[in-house]
Amino acid sequence: MRWRNALILAAIAAAPAGVAAAQSRAPQAMPTDANNPLVKALEACRKIPDAAQRVACYDAASAALVNATTSGQVRVVDRNEVRRARRSLFGFSLPRLPWFSGDDSQNDPDDRLDSTIKSAWLLKGAGRYRIVLADNAVWETTESKLNWIAPRPGQKITILKGVLGNYFLSVDGQVGLRGRRVG
CATH class of the missing domain: 2.40.50 (OB fold (Dihydrolipoamide Acetyltransferase, E2P))
Incomplete structure (x- = not known):
């Protein structure tokens, strides 16, 4: 009986520390498209002050992006497609997938x-x-x-x-x- 009471008291004493530790953990950042070399190339173009050079940079970077989508190396997906994909996976136990990052449908009731x-x-x-x-x-x-x-x-x-x-x-x-x- 004393052991049980001691265990209950220890659990009650440890609970606030466990809750505080869980609340202090920030969710891990998921990789974003900003790390993609094609997106980085477009971002670099924005920093070019000369208009003619900036347009030439955008032409080259956008052509590379279009070629990557045409060849199947890159797929551009809108939020509705992400929501449909997330919904189609209902019932499967999956890890957090990076291509769902930035998608606010993860806050939709998923139950x-x-x-x-x-x-x-x-x-x-x-x-x-x-x-x-x-x-x-x-x-x-x-x-x-x-x-x-x-x-x-x-x-x-x-x-x-x-x-x-x-x-x-x-x-x-x-x-x-x-x-x-x-x-």
């Missing part, structure tokens, strides 16, 4: 996905289902319930992100089953 079922089938002997969504994302239930009505194409599905990496799949308003994204 819910609403979609439509494209196809669904019962996995043999498991009582679990594999469900393909309208965007071709593939999910599987990781538990089974006897009173859960089987999912069918065309039904609405809501996937909610839970704690500790769990996801809950709810078809047409039914109680959600735990699930995971598999493709």
